[in-house]
Amino acid sequence: MDKKNSTGIKKSLGERIFQVFAHVLVAILALTCLYPFWYVLCASFSDANKLFLNTGLIFKPLGFCVDAYKMLLNEELLFSGYFNTFLLLATGVPLGVVMTAMGAYFFSRKDVLYQDILFKFCLLTMYISGGMIPTYLNFNKLGMVGNYWGVIIGFCMTCYYMIILRTAFASVPESLCDAAKIDGAGHMSTLFKVVLPLSKASIAVIAMYYGISIWNSWFWPTLLTRDTAMWPLQAVLRKYLIEDSSVDIGELGYGEVVRYAIVIISIIPILLVYPTLQKYFTKGVLVGAVKG
Numbered sequence: 001m002d003k004k005n006s007t008g009i010k011k012s013l014g015e016r017i018f019q020v021f022a023h024v025l026v027a028i029l030a031l032t033c034l035y036p037f038w039y040v041l042c043a044s045f046s047d048a049n050k051l052f053l054n055t056g057l058i059f060k061p062l063g064f065c066v067d068a069y070k071m072l073l074n075e076e077l078l079f080s081g082y083f084n085t086f087l088l089l090a091t092g093v094p095l096g097v098v099m100t101a102m103g104a105y106f107f108s109r110k111d112v113l114y115q116d117i118l119f120k121f122c123l124l125t126m127y128i129s130g131g132m133i134p135t136y137l138n139f140n141k142l143g144m145v146g147n148y149w150g151v152i153i154g155f156c157m158t159c160y161y162m163i164i165l166r167t168a169f170a171s172v173p174e175s176l177c178d179a180a181k182i183d184g185a186g187h188m189s190t191l192f193k194v195v196l197p198l199s200k201a202s203i204a205v206i207a208m209y210y211g212i213s214i215w216n217s218w219f220w221p222t223l224l225t226r227d228t229a230m231w232p233l234q235a236v237l238r239k240y241l242i243e244d245s246s247v248d249i250g251e252l253g254y255g256e257v258v259r260y261a262i263v264i265i266s267i268i269p270i271l272l273v274y275p276t277l278q279k280y281f282t283k284g285v286l287v288g289a290v291k292g
Contacts, residue, residue, distance in 0.1 A: 035057075038059075039057070039058050040260045040263050040264060041260075041264055042058045042059065042060055042061045042062075043058060043061075043062075043256065043257065043260040044068060044069070044257060044260035044261040044263070044264045045061040045064055045065060045066065046058070046061045046062040046063060046064075046065060046257060047061075047062055047063030047064075047065045047257075048065070048067075048068075048255075048256070048257045050062035050063045051256055051257060052256065065257075067257070068257040068258045068260070068261035069261050069265075071258060072258065072261055072262065072265065077228060077229075077231075077236055077239075078233075078236055078240075078262075078265070080229055080231075080236075081231055081232055081233040081234075081235065081236030081237070082233055084221075084230060084231060084232045084233070085214070085215060085232040085233040085234070087148070088148065088151060088152065088214050088217075088221075088232055089211055089214050089215065091148075091152050092151075092152050092155075092156060092210065092214045093207055093210045093211050093214065095152065095153075095156045096156050096157060096158075096161075096206075096207075096210040097203060097206055097207050097210065099156050099157040100157055100158070100161050100162045100165055100206055100210075101165060101169075101191065101195075101196060101203070101206075102191065103122075103157065103162045103166075104162050104163075104165035104166040104168075104169050105169055105187070105190075105191045105195060107119050107122075107162070107166045108166045108167075108169035108170040108172075109177075110174070122159050122162070123159065125159050126159050126160060135154075136223065136224075139154060139224060144224065145224050145226070146224070146225065146226060146227075147224075147225070147230075148225070148230070150220070150224040151217070151220060151221050151224055151225070154220070154224075155213075155217075155220065158209075158210075158213075161206050161209055161210070164202065164205075164206065165199070165202055165203075165206055168199050168202035169195055169199060172194070172195050172198050172199065176194055176198075177190050177194060177195070180193070180194050208273075208274075211273070212270075214232075215233075215234070215269075215270065216234055217232065217234060218231075218232065218234035218235040218237075218238055221234075221235055222235045222238075233266060234266075237262055237263075237266055240258075240259070240262050241259055241262065241263075
């Protein structure tokens with residue numbers, strides 16, 4: 001016997017079977033994606049000796065132990081990495097969003113002189129770059145080595161993000177911008193008082209993109225800052241996970257457990273921030289990708 005769904009339309013037996021199959025498949029895929037995180041979480045709270053002898057899957061900590069986290073709490077380099085990363089986020093994300101919004105606004109307006117030529121010139125930067133050595137020499141000549149200026153200013157704007165935001169700005173009705181101009185608003189007032197408030201979803205997505213990019217960056221910060229006390233979190237994690245750093249985990253016998261604990265500590269902020277921006281993600285990407 002056919003059943004009705006929430007809209008009152010009867011569903012056939014084949015549709016119900018397909019729906020059950022789809023839910024089971026999605027559940028399996030979700031568990032497949034979540035289990036690696038659960039494994040790392042359980043391993044970080046496991047006893048080092050029991051974890052070393054384990055060869056199978058883990059569904060709960062093997063002998064609950066927090067020694068790895070206690071060890072990491074005594075590492076000043078880890079806390080300085082967190083501080084440096086948050087400092088870069090607090091400066092880099094607002095600067096990146098403002099610069100990207102200004103560029104996107106310029107290219108989204110009609111009848112702008114040399115707009116097509118300048119836009120194509122910007123597109124070239126997505127395919128052609130000066131290379132690592134010329135870029136470093138340029139930063140060094142500008143006095144941006146040994147400090148955060150090269151990391152913040154040198155990578156404050158991404159052309160791809162500007163294209164997404166440009167398409168979102170182009171969807172704002174031109175009549176609203178014309179009305180603002182009639183009221184005496186200039187381009188900056190139009191951008192910050194008319195266009196940006198109507199593009200909050202896209203702005204949130206771009207801010208999240210910049211935040212994730214800064215959070216995951218390690219190569220250029222390591223190359224430009226030199227001093228380990230100025231390294232961001234990802235550079236510190238690389239030192240711990242690959243070079244074994246100053247934490248003598250091999251001697252203490254907590255090598256794998258400490259590595260798992262470091263991974264958990266590093267992803268906690270992302271897990272806390274991402275859900276708050278998730279509601280803007282789909283809407284912002286679709287507006288920036290479909291319209292225009």
